[in-house]
Amino acid sequence: MKIADLDIPGNVLLAPMANVTNLPFRLMCRRYGASITYSEMISADAVIYENQKTLVRGKSCEDERPLGIQIFGNSPEVMTKAALRIEEMYRPEIIDINFGCPARLLTKDGCGSALLRTPELIYEIVSSLSEELSTPVTAKIRILEDMEKTLEIAHLIESAGAAALTVHGRTRQQQYAGKANHDHVRRIKQELGIPVIANGDIFDELSAERVLEYTECDGIMIGRAAMGNPFLFKRISHYLETGEILEYRECDQRIADLSEYFRLLEEFDLMHTVHIKAQAQWFTRGMRNGRHIRRSIAASESIEEILWNLDEMCKHAD
Numbered sequence: 001m002k003i004a005d006l007d008i009p010g011n012v013l014l015a016p017m018a019n020v021t022n023l024p025f026r027l028m029c030r031r032y033g034a035s036i037t038y039s040e041m042i043s044a045d046a047v048i049y050e051n052q053k054t055l056v057r058g059k060s061c062e063d064e065r066p067l068g069i070q071i072f073g074n075s076p077e078v079m080t081k082a083a084l085r086i087e088e089m090y091r092p093e094i095i096d097i098n099f100g101c102p103a104r105l106l107t108k109d110g111c112g113s114a115l116l117r118t119p120e121l122i123y124e125i126v127s128s129l130s131e132e133l134s135t136p137v138t139a140k141i142r143i144l145e146d147m148e149k150t151l152e153i154a155h156l157i158e159s160a161g162a163a164a165l166t167v168h169g170r171t172r173q174q175q176y177a178g179k180a181n182h183d184h185v186r187r188i189k190q191e192l193g194i195p196v197i198a199n200g201d202i203f204d205e206l207s208a209e210r211v212l213e214y215t216e217c218d219g220i221m222i223g224r225a226a227m228g229n230p231f232l233f234k235r236i237s238h239y240l241e242t243g244e245i246l247e248y249r250e251c252d253q254r255i256a257d258l259s260e261y262f263r264l265l266e267e268f269d270l271m272h273t274v275h276i277k278a279q280a281q282w283f284t285r286g287m288r289n290g291r292h293i294r295r296s297i298a299a300s301e302s303i304e305e306i307l308w309n310l311d312e313m314c315k316h317a318d
């Protein structure tokens, strides 16, 4: 897939997810075949005020490139200033704008999906960033119930200079309930000239193929199903390339991935930024001995002990 002049290796993308897509996790997804990964959303205001807790979200390394950094805000001027700062500090391949987050923390200030109510402000934000930055600017939206209104916003984003558009097939009111509506996504793809990426409810090989085929989008983006499961990118890219389901030992794989994730958190000095129990919960979700693993992690007194225990379990898994 090509976004502006950027060649993206493949068309299966990791979605931006707050408190999930930190550098170690993105790096693992990338190694397993994610075509591009996105940072957790970064507040434009926090960039301007140089909030260190926020700025760590842009931390990257060569091996994970290409990287998209996502920002949110409500003012074209502040967002442009913040994006210029991000461009200078982190040199991402893409800067993405969040027009989709339904969380009250954002919408009460007119950010994220609240902006879908003011298409003219969306236009101003995208055109300001597109004019001022040398990095390609992309946008991520949710759909509106009204197809025509959704199309109007998609067209505005394109005409404002966005290099690609990701569409999550749910409305803001739906939050994460119900099913993603890929009819809207398909219509947007039919009408726009820029690459369109379909997002929502892609959780395995078959749903990936189905959404790609139905929407005819240039790419697909995966969120929740990848949490604690970076190996999903290997499975999906293998299937899309060969038409065959990859055989693997799930238990071994999950434990090895959790262990590698903790090692990378240590390596990049990011262990203090995560909630270890939540991470362990995601990586062991649905596993036969998941509870046992989580208990062992909770009882460990150091990260060395966690890693040692995981190595032991890995030897005896499956």
Ligand SMILES: Cc1cc2nc3c(=O)[nH]c(=O)nc-3n(C[C@H](O)[C@H](O)[C@H](O)COP(=O)(O)O)c2cc1C
Binding pocket: 015, 016, 017, 018, 019, 020, 039, 040, 041, 070, 098, 100, 101, 140, 168, 199, 200, 201, 202, 221, 222, 223, 224, 225
């Ligand atoms: C924990 C979590 C955090 C998220 N954070 C962001 C975010 O920072 N920016 C964003 O655009 N979307 C965010 N999303 C939405 C996802 O990027 C994605 O659009 C949504 O989960 C639908 O895709 P899925 O069905 O594959 O999960 C988040 C979703 C979850 C579950």
